[in-house]
Amino acid sequence: MKRTVEKGKTLLIDGPASVTLLSGEADVLSAPLKVSRRMVIRDGKRVPFTITQKAEFDLTLGETASSEEIDGSTIPPSWEEAVDEILSQVKPTTVMVIGGVDSGKTSLSAYLANKALKEKRRVALIDADLGQADIGPPSTIAFCRLTKLVNDPFDVGAENACFLGVTSPSGAVPKVIEGLEKMREEVLKRETVDLLIVNTDGWVDGEDAVRYKVELVNRVTPDIVVGIRQQDELTPILTALKEKKVIAVETPPAVRKRDRDKRKTLRELSYKKYLKGAKIESFPLGWTRVEGIPLGTGVPPPRRRIEEIEQKLGAATVYCEETPSMLFIVAKKGEWIDAELVKRLGQALGKKVHAMREGNEEGLLVALHNDRERFLGIGLLHGIDYGKRVVKVYTPVKDKVASISVGAVKLDKRGREIGLDSSFTIYQF
Secondary structure, rough: OOOEEEOEEEEEEEOOOEEEEEEEEEEOOEEOOOOOOEEEEOOOOOEEEEEEEEEEEEEEEEEOEEEEEEOOOOOOOOHHHHHHEEEEEEOEEEEEEEEOOOOOOOHHHHHHHHHHHHHHOEEEEEEEOOOOOOOOOOEEEEEEEEOOOOHHHHOOOOOOOEEEEOHHHHHHHHHHHHHHHHHHHHHHOOOOOOEEEEOOOOOOOOHHHHHHHHHHHHHHHHOEEEEEEOOOHHHHHHHHOOOOHHHEEEOOOOOOOOOOOHHHHHHHHHHHHOOOOEEEEEEEEOOOOEEOOOOOOEOOOOHHHHHHHHHHHHEEEOOOOOOOOOEEEEOOOOOOHHHHHHHHHHHHHEEEEEEEEOOOOEEEEEEEEOOOOOOEEEEEEEEOOOOEEEEEEEEOOOOOOOOEEEEEOOOOOOOEEEEEEEOOOOOOO
16 A cells, blocks of 8 residues: 655554555665665564655555554654764774663664764674574574665674574573674674674563673673663663663663564564575584584493393483483483483483483474584474484585584474473583
8 A cells, every 4th residue: 555654754664564665765773765675574573664755655564564653753862862972982882782672772773883884884783682683593693794774684694693592591691691702703803893783682680680781791891881771670780880881771662562472473484584495404423513412422332231221211212322421312202201210310320311202303493504613504403313323404504514503492394483492402491
């Protein structure tokens, strides 16, 4: 449908929708729209189109989409003041954006990036929001250089990513901090950057979240921390950052609040994007290293020992390997694994016992890397042939794979998120 919007207004579109500017002038987060170019808005996303000259749009709205006109801009004055102050700093500058869920962190990051690009600055963006990643797949920390104005960071491809395998930092804090440090070091080492923007996750409530965010700031060492406050939820964090330059801004009133299902839907759209064109590939364990699971770290025990293990476990096995400190067991499909018997077996052997059932690996999210440990893409574990020692992965990656990292996120055959399953991984999230 056609829609005309007067100068000085903002058109808010909630996806799923597509928007084409037919005439006039409008921008999204300070990035001008091109006439006749279609912009797709995902389900769960809200995009503000600021009208700078009377504009006509062609709108296609999905079943749950909506549109609304409001007077003025959705950019708060505090955002404009913060951007001006940031861009007045001596280059290079690193800025970390923190805030709760649906506070506007991604919008502020894009707005700041666009303003900097207009001043011919060299800009890089790190996306460290595992659950609502825009630059890389969900469960990753990714970065990219921005060479042109951006309406939606989701449309920008990642140059490299660090795979965490979870969609929340709460159970993997050390790995998240390590991954973010790694991405920051790579950006600053490889590129000449005037402005590095670090967008973070929305976990801010509670003592654990405060400690995590403070540690994140201390380790990443940004020059400026921008806190987007909805009420007083950031006070404990910002108060603890006494030695850092902190700029507090407010959440735009037009920011859309999304429930858990909407955030899950956005992740699933991202999985589909990064799995497009996938097919089942086979990776021999002799040529490919598998990380995040104990597979391939030990040697098969003698048959008599396996029989003793099966007797104590009360289950038949299809695979077993052992190291001086750990025993890895794969029980046959349909066998019951009793947690208490696993515990007793570990006590009897004096080592960690890691037991899982054959087939439990199916659907687990994985990342594939080359021999230089660069992220190549994601995939889903399709299965493991323990006899032939071959890992099968559903992935679009075509490059030569040197290692596969296994996460705890599990998807079904349609790419829908089932939840977390750490039964196959050595990390307990």
